Amino acid sequence: MIAHSTASPTQQTVSLVKLSPTEWRVSDPRVSAHDAASLLGFIEARGSVFEVTLVNRGVASHTARSLDDALELFASSHNSGSVSPNVGGSSRAAAQ
Numbered sequence: 001m002i003a004h005s006t007a008s009p010t011q012q013t014v015s016l017v018k019l020s021p022t023e024w025r026v027s028d029p030r031v032s033a034h035d036a037a038s039l040l041g042f043i044e045a046r047g048s049v050f051e052v053t054l055v056n057r058g059v060a061s062h063t064a065r066s067l068d069d070a071l072e073l074f075a076s077s078h079n080s081g082s083v084s085p086n087v088g089g090s091s092r093a094a095a096q
Contacts, residue, residue, distance in 0.1 A: 013028070013029065013030065014029070014071060014074050014075065015027045016043075019042075022046070023042065023043070023044045023045075024042065025042055026040045026041050026071070026074050027040055028040055040054065040056045041054040041056065042055075043064075043067065043071075049065060050063070051063060052074075054074065056074075
């Protein structure tokens, strides 16, 4: 059974799992970890910026100035139904 959350995640409700000293997986803890819908994307620290890859609705890449700004991208993209590239940097989007 696939269980999708009806409420959008906020910066406070996303789960951040450190994969390495510079990489994190971001997921929605309200959805079972066994459900692919729980995966929201990844964050990678690169020098003074954070590269963000959103995978919850197509694939989009962004650059954020801080980890908090990177996390906010997950909440804003899920809330609006589209990716918002306006947090601290550039974006590249490609629908799947």
